[in-house]
Amino acid sequence: MDRVVxxxxxxxxxxxxxxxxxxxxxxxxxxxxxxLRIVDAFIASAKHMLF
Structure with missing residues (x-):
């Protein structure tokens, strides 16, 4: 397989x-x-882990 392809x-x-x-x-x-629920849960989890 060609790299460009x-x-x-x-x-x-x-x-x-x-x-x-x-x-x-x-x-x-x-x-x-x-x-958006998944993203919100990820952000909340990241905040909880950092603080």
Whole structure:
């Protein structure tokens, strides 16, 4: 496998994933609420571990 093809493939998957996440965050759906709950729990856990 050519390195250039590998890098372009990896970059395209990364960009596509980011675009999908941004699009999902624009709508008020259960996926958005679930993701924000996970992020909030992670932030609370990190604060608890630091302080």
């Amino acid at each position: 590998f890098y372009y493939g990896t970059a395209s998957v990364y960009v596509t994933t980011l675009v999908c996440i941004v699009v999902l965050m624009c709508f008020d759906c259960p996926w958005r609420r679930a993701w």
